[in-house]
Amino acid sequence: MSTNSLESFHSELKKITSSLHGLIGAVHGIVNIDCKKRSKAESASFDFRIKKVSTYGVDDDILKKYVQTEQQKGAESQKIAVGELTKRMCDRYWHVEEMGDVERMQSFISMLEAFVDLIISRFDNNSSGKT
The missing domain is CATH 1.10.287 (Helix Hairpins)
Known part of the structure; x- marks a missing residue:
């Protein structure tokens, strides 16, 4: 801690925001997006396997x-x-x-x-x- 209140505030602000906006924050953002995309892909894959297609109007041949x-x-x-x-x-x-x-x-x-x-x-x- 610094004796200067402005420096203390800046230091605390840096600790809080550096993980959000720095390299670590960017990595966390990418990992979160990857997790969301994987979840959506698994859901789509599951839906594809369980859904049935109607054959109405398709020739018997x-x-x-x-x-x-x-x-x-x-x-x-x-x-x-x-x-x-x-x-x-x-x-x-x-x-x-x-x-x-x-x-x-x-x-x-x-x-x-x-x-x-x-x-x-x-x-x-x-x-x-x-x-």
């Missing part, structure tokens, strides 16, 4: 093509997932083989065969379809 396209996308996603799982399994096997431990290789193959056989038998065409 167009709707059928759209449904088929969505089914094709789903089938493609499943093929990709199976491919990635297969690749992971192969990569793991080659890693075990590179280590040169014959026992671990045989164990890996035995376990893999048992699990694959179990999966195949569970989803076999002759089964009841229940899992």
Whole structure:
């Protein structure tokens, strides 16, 4: 504190306003704007996912093509997932083989065969379809 009342007032004023108008104030302003924009984006994203579009006046042919396209996308996603799982399994096997431990290789193959056989038998065409 200064003995001069004007200097004291100026000093206090500087403390209060420097955080609002200086570099720190600018950063706080940017962070606040960023938070608001993110909040609005999340809200718009949520609204986009939950709202349904009316198909009034849309030809049945167009709707059928759209449904088929969505089914094709789903089938493609499943093929990709199976491919990635297969690749992971192969990569793991080659890693075990590179280590040169014959026992671990045989164990890996035995376990893999048992699990694959179990999966195949569970989803076999002759089964009841229940899992």
